[in-house]
């Protein structure tokens with residue numbers, strides 16, 4: 001009888017502490033409302049995409065039901081947070097790459113605050129080294145690092161792009177001179193539908209959106 005009591009007390013203690021640890025490990029996820037507030041009040045730097053462009057990216061990921069994306073150039077994660085919300089809704093994943101360790105740190109911190117760290121992984125390194133090593137297929141690409149290297153980034157990802165993939169490239173108006181080869185590639189290319197859009201007036205710039213037909 002005494003042994004039974006000891007056994008019951010030990011079980012109760014184990015259960016109590018187990019529950020406490022479980023609760024502590026389960027980080028509360030930011031609510032949708034809090035996430036939108038965090039994004040609205042986010043202190044953007046000059047490097048970040050504009051709110052209009054970031055929302056455009058989010059809508060593209062959502063509407064095309066993209067499942068696996070790569071962003072080239074994270075800065076502090078403003079675009080990644082917006083796209084991350086869409087990838088999470090789609091049950092997908094985003095990889096964002098940045099060469100600058102401080103940018104990587106800030107992006108990770110911001111994604112963690114949003115509870116998006118499981119959906120978006122941040123890779124530190126030169127995209128020219130990282131992109132060829134990425135495994136598997138992608139259905140979404142956002143190019144936003146060195147403008148003169150857009151064609152190189154694209155060529156590294158191109159064999160991994162699924163039919164129906166969406167490719168977005170930022171700053172194609174203001175930095176057109178630095179990416180002539182990239183823009184020429186999409187002009188009258190029978191394998192891609194493409195268009196330049198301006199989703200925001202903030203930087204007087206635009207994004208190229210391409211759709212892989214075959």
Ligand SMILES: C[S@@+](CC[C@H](N)C(=O)[O-])C[C@H]1O[C@@H](n2cnc3c(N)ncnc32)[C@H](O)[C@@H]1O
Nearest residue numbers: 048049073074075079098099100126127144145
């Ligand atoms: C315009 S910002 C990106 C903005 C970001 N996409 C957003 O939505 O806020 C460009 C970023 O590209 C990064 N970058 C520049 N050269 C790079 C390279 N070779 N590989 C990876 N990232 C690079 C810079 O460190 C910078 O953070």
